[in-house]
Amino acid sequence: MKQLKYIGFLMLAVISLQSCHKDLLEPIPEAAVSSENYFLNDQQIETGVIAIYDAIQGVNSTNLNDNRGIQHEYYVTEMRSDNTRTKNQEGEAAQFESYAITPNNGIVENYYRSCYSTIFRSNLVLENLANASETMAPIFEGEAKFARAYSYFNLVRLFGDVPLIDRTITPQDDEIAFTRVATATIYDLIVSDLETAAANLSNGEYTRASKAAAEALLAKVHLTLGNYLEAQILCENVMGYGYTLEPNFNDIFYNEGNNEVIFVIAYTQGIEADSQDFSAEFMNGVGRTVGVNYVTEDAAAFLDANGGNRTEFSYRIDPLQPTQRQVVKYLPNGEDGGANGNVFASDATLSGNDWVVIRYADVLLMHVEAILAGGQETTNMAAITSFQTVRDRAGLTDAVTSITKQELLNERRAELAFENQRLFDLIRFGEAQNVLSDLSTANNYSFTATDLLLPIPQREINLSNGIMTQNPGY
Structure with a gap:
């Protein structure tokens, strides 16, 4: 992660990826170090703070058991609007554009789990602030609460009522892990967290x-x-x-x-642990699941009429498939492939573009x-x-x-x-x-009003033993 010098092997020893799943409710130490005896000073708590950003960043992987973080966000947001779609309308990805999402959709589950991984890591830092110095404690608190609020804001807009977990919990805390809390209560926490973050933090970072x-x-x-x-x-x-x-x-x-960006999720090209693959997925022929987040005809026509000089830097005709249009705000590593199409000098699946x-x-x-x-x-x-x-x-x-x-x-x-x-x-x-x-x-899709919310992942409902309910329409 650019400008973030984090100690990956150490954090693996302290924190495992987290969700509301009963079998993942507390960190599982993989070495002699555990969370109870690790976060004892500023340097150690700093690694916990950086692990929060790492959770948002996500894992550059094809394995849906790995938390993909923000690298999957375009599926659950942009592709459910009138802006983008898949190239071939196949598989789980196509469920988003056609409003035929099932509770078993692995991408939805992964995004939900990734958000709660960030929330868990934020809570872990917040619970160890007493070990931080007087100078750093409010800064760590601000960063952790910003990340927690950011994750909850996405969750509540995408899923509606969700479990509110404002502390680390154990496998015995099923009621907390699976009880859906009213959106108004979630928003109270979001507002409070962001007010604290704004009061505690200064400017200069992006x-x-x-x-x-x-x-x-x-x-x-x-x-x-x-x-x-x-x-x-x-x-x-x-x-x-x-x-x-x-x-x-x-x-x-x-x-x-640059001086326009206020907050980004940072990536580094060519380093598997710190790169991203969504730039490649937006392309044709260079990614793993290529041709997703393609520009709709409606969006292209709108930009042609209203984009001004933004249009050429927002989408282009696919050089390998002229009937398709690609997003170009995130060409892998800034390489446009030239006249011969998407022939990238570097591995496009290890891209370094920051997500704004x-x-x-x-x-x-x-x-x-x-x-x-x-x-x-x-x-x-x-x-x-x-x-x-x-x-x-x-x-x-x-x-x-x-x-x-x-x-x-x-x-x-x-x-x-x-x-x-x-x-x-x-x-x-x-x-x-x-x-x-x-x-x-x-487009002969099946949109109804209930599609404005995503389904609660079926695995969460199954693990809840009857506590968690599903959104209407699923």
């Missing part, structure tokens, strides 16, 4: 949690909850920290560490959304300034005098295409039912 990252994520939480004034204040805080838009849109993704979670353009558009406050239109000059700034960078310089809700949703689609934002935006704006129903009708 591969680790920062004050700006916590405030930006909390702003999105408040937008989701309809707390518009709180979101506006947080966005304006972040807008005062010196972030700027990259002049060249392509540099956001290929000039890593939060960037400044998103904050500017959230600022507009907060000022719009659920209304249909605004002429507020602060909102117009933020909106115009994003459009100007895209070469769309016609003066804006008002912004409608639909125009803002369209701008978010053009700016953040293929960044796992579209589904959540549709839901937050109240447009998911209409947009996805139309998409389903046009």
Whole structure:
């Protein structure tokens, strides 16, 4: 992981990957070191903090028993929107685009388990803060609570009510591990965690949690909850920290560490333990399960009409299959393959592209959304300034005098295409039912309102011995 010097073999001795499964409820020491006698000082707790980011990063592996972390997120988000699909409509991947997901879908289970692995590792750090120095304890707390809130925010938006686990638990804690808690209670924890993170952290990092990252994520939480004034204040805080838009849109993704990125999940090319393979999976002929997260005709047509200079850096015609369109924000290691197609100089399945979670353009558009406050239109000059700034960078310089809700949703689609934002935006704006129903009708899919939530993995339900319930429609 870039800029994170973590001790992999040591963490394997301390922490095993974690989920709510009864047989994985507590860390299993694989050597003489255990969690009870390890996290005794700042240096040791630091390895636990870095292991949290490692859990979000996920394992670059074809084995669904390995937690894939964010490397699988595009399946459960972008491919369930109108932006992307699979190339061949085969296997478990195609279930997402056609809204035919089953509770036994291994990708869904893996993502659920990965989120709880991050939550477990966060709880482990939080329970050992008494052993940290007075200087480092609040920083470790902020990072752990940021990661826990980030994971729960994804879980609650994707699955609805989920188990709330705010401490490490044992195999005897079935009620905690499998009892689904109301989303309002989960959001209370998310808000509290992010407020603590924002208070405890400073700025300067982008591969680790920062004050700006916590405030930006909390702003999105408040937008989701309809707390518009709180979101506006947080966005304006972040807008005062010196972030700027990259002049060249392509540099956001290929000039890593630029002044637009606020928080990324970092990867390193060529190192199996620290690389990712989703860049290769977006391509044709260079990955393991290639041709997923391909651009829909609808998204391509939308970008052609509305993307400005962002379009060429968002998708391209597949050089090996001209009827298909590929995402290009994450070409493996920045290599475009040239005129001969996807002939990469390096192993594309060991890519080093960072995954951008939060960037400044998103904050500017959230600022507009907060000022719009659920209304249909605004002429507020602060909102117009933020909106115009994003459009100007895209070469769309016609003066804006008002912004409608639909125009803002369209701008978010053009700016953040293929960044796992579209589904959540549709839901937050109240447009998911209409947009996805139309998409389903046009493509003979089977979307219904219950498809806005994923199924609880069947394995979790089986392990719960009757405690855990399934979402409607599954």
